[in-house]
Amino acid sequence: MRVDRNQLRFNQALLVVLLPLAALWDQPWLVYLLFLLMASQHAPWDLMVALKRLLRVPPAMVEEDPRPHRFARFLGAVFLGLASLFLLLGLKGVGYALALVVALLAFVNLAFGFCLGCFLYLHLRYARALFTGK
Numbered sequence: 001m002r003v004d005r006n007q008l009r010f011n012q013a014l015l016v017v018l019l020p021l022a023a024l025w026d027q028p029w030l031v032y033l034l035f036l037l038m039a040s041q042h043a044p045w046d047l048m049v050a051l052k053r054l055l056r057v058p059p060a061m062v063e064e065d066p067r068p069h070r071f072a073r074f075l076g077a078v079f080l081g082l083a084s085l086f087l088l089l090g091l092k093g094v095g096y097a098l099a100l101v102v103a104l105l106a107f108v109n110l111a112f113g114f115c116l117g118c119f120l121y122l123h124l125r126y127a128r129a130l131f132t133g134k
Contacts, residue, residue: 006060008069010052011038012110015076019103023096028087031099035084038077041070072109072117076102 015034022030040047079102086095109115128134 002061003064003066004059005062010057011048012106015103015106019099032084035080068118068121071121072115075117
């Protein structure tokens, strides 16, 4: 299968830039927006892909299993969803802290090539195989 590396970098760059700005400027709508963008990956129209195309970022396709990246994006969406919920409830410290964890992990992936969500995905698969024999 093929993965667009520029799409992954684009998603990470959005998170790295916009989430700290949201916290710094106390703009929770940025967290909500990024949650919607991240959560749209299984919708008929992936909004992150649409935004990348709108900005004319060229694709960089590589042969790679996309499942670990989808799992990592799902985890990011879950954390941003929780951050959004806490922000809506007025618990700004917790909400922005969760959002900044997502930004930090996106930065680590962007700068050093280590994807914690991908790492967790692979280890969960190994554990499943160990316990189920599959």
